Amino acid sequence: MTTTTPAVPSVPSQAPDPASDPLAVLGAGVRVPLADGGETEYAALDYAASAPVLRQVWDDVAAYAPYYGSVHRGAGHLSRLSTRLFEESRETVARFLGCRPGDQVVFTRSTTDSLNLLAAAAPAGTRVLVFESEHHAALLPWRRRHDVTYLPVPRSPEEAVRTAERALRAAPSGPKLLCVTGASNVTGELWPVRELAAAARRHGARVVLDAAQLAPHRPVDLAALDVDWVAFSGHKLYAPFGSGVLAGRADWLRRAEPYLAGGGASRIVARRADGGVDVEWHHDEARHEAGSPNVIGAYAIASACRTLTKAGFDRLLRHEERLLTRLRAGLAAVPAVRPLSLFGPDAARVPVVSFTVDGWDGDAFARALSERHGIGVRSGLFCAQPLVRALLDDTGPVAGCDGPLQPVRVSFGAGTPTAHIDRLLRAVRELTE
Ligand code: PMP
Numbered sequence: 029m030t031t032t033t034p035a036v037p038s039v040p041s042q043a044p045d046p047a048s049d050p051l052a053v054l055g056a057g058v059r060v061p062l063a064d065g066g067e068t069e070y071a072a073l074d075y076a077a078s079a080p081v082l083r084q085v086w087d088d089v090a091a092y093a094p095y096y097g098s099v100h101r102g103a104g105h106l107s108r109l110s111t112r113l114f115e116e117s118r119e120t121v122a123r124f125l126g127c128r129p130g131d132q133v134v135f136t137r138s139t140t141d142s143l144n145l146l147a148a149a150a151p152a153g154t155r156v157l158v159f160e161s162e163h164h165a166a167l168l169p170w171r172r173r174h175d176v177t178y179l180p181v182p183r184s185p186e187e188a189v190r191t192a193e194r195a196l197r198a199a200p201s202g203p204k205l206l207c208v209t210g211a212s213n214v215t216g217e218l219w220p221v222r223e224l225a226a227a228a229r230r231h232g233a234r235v236v237l238d239a240a241q242l243a244p245h246r247p248v249d250l251a252a253l254d255v256d257w258v259a260f261s262g263h264k265l266y267a268p269f270g271s272g273v274l275a276g277r278a279d280w281l282r283r284a285e286p287y288l289a290g291g292g293a294s295r296i297v298a299r300r301a302d303g304g305v306d307v308e309w310h311h312d313e314a315r316h317e318a319g320s321p322n323v324i325g326a327y328a329i330a331s332a333c334r335t336l337t338k339a340g341f342d343r344l345l346r347h348e349e350r351l352l353t354r355l356r357a358g359l360a361a362v363p364a365v366r367p368l369s370l371f372g373p374d375a376a377r378v379p380v381v382s383f384t385v386d387g388w389d390g391d392a393f394a395r396a397l398s399e400r401h402g403i404g405v406r407s408g409l410f411c412a413q414p415l416v417r418a419l420l421d422d423t424g425p426v427a428g429c430d431g432p433l434q435p436v437r438v439s440f441g442a443g444t445p446t447a448h449i450d451r452l453l454r455a456v457r458e459l460t461e
Pocket of ligand 1: 076077138139140141163165166209211212213238240241261411
């Protein structure tokens, strides 16, 4: 049997010119119809839902596609190549997240899937502490198997730490898990992850970080933050190919029943002499990756991790901060616009801004932005209903609006041109005049 190492696909010919923006995204120049019969270039300002694909990620996937093959299953050259790239993708993600020796990187479908996997893997009866303000993906998976303490929505990072500390102190003995978000998908505000993790440590609790909104904007380092697990989604990290990640401590994952039972997760399945079968499961990541893995999804995430690291988060941060300042200043000048905020105007934040508009239901406002100005934003309760309801109580009734109230959310990132922010501000002024 030959054992030569398969070749890695060569660099694609359509790779971006290194002198051009390494964080360029696809979609620039896409034209969309307007209600008046005209058309305009689409302004994608809904990155917090799903970000556009990085050009480099697209090119890497295109270069790999002809070499695509099954993972962990075939003896053929392309199967071995795909297996190698899949496992290398795991290593790339581990480096991107600052994983510790022994940590596992499990490829999942999404953040929601990752947190449900951890909920299934946590020892039965774990006391889970979670703020009511979390995204539903972080708020809801624990209820089936665990005792959940819902922490009240805090109004400052310091209050968040005090609240968590108090609840951790009062929690009964036994396994404890604190679930925290890195950045809010409603207000963009950053949460005091390091301080919350330190509080958890003081009380012997584990920590899982929902980095769905943080990872696309800031480096996430498990070891430096001292969190046990981190979850994120490829489609918010410029890699929309159906994969997500749960990375962190191996012990709970190794001891848990496989998330899905089936091929890939099982190492040995033996017939018993008395009938039936015995199963020995894998103890590494494969235990929770039953079925044929999404190798393109994993490869795309790894490509996004490499591209962001190479381009440098500093550069991305400067771009985002400049546009965020412009957006917030422009919105502040429109009296009908009322921004939603948990920690106040000076809180550090990623480029996610939600607001209500006097005289407008958010759904209608978002539709008008799309139909009249070619701008894509989101409206609604953003799968964080307790948080949005708490924030809406702050703003009080919206003038001229008696229907169910929905805020509007604007979010952006790599590749967003200044012109899109300016178009949005012009549109908001026009619609509120
Ligand atoms: N957490 C946060 C903070 C999010 O913003 C989202 C997506 N809106 C999720 C979790 C869930 O991500 P996904 O839909 O990719 O599972």
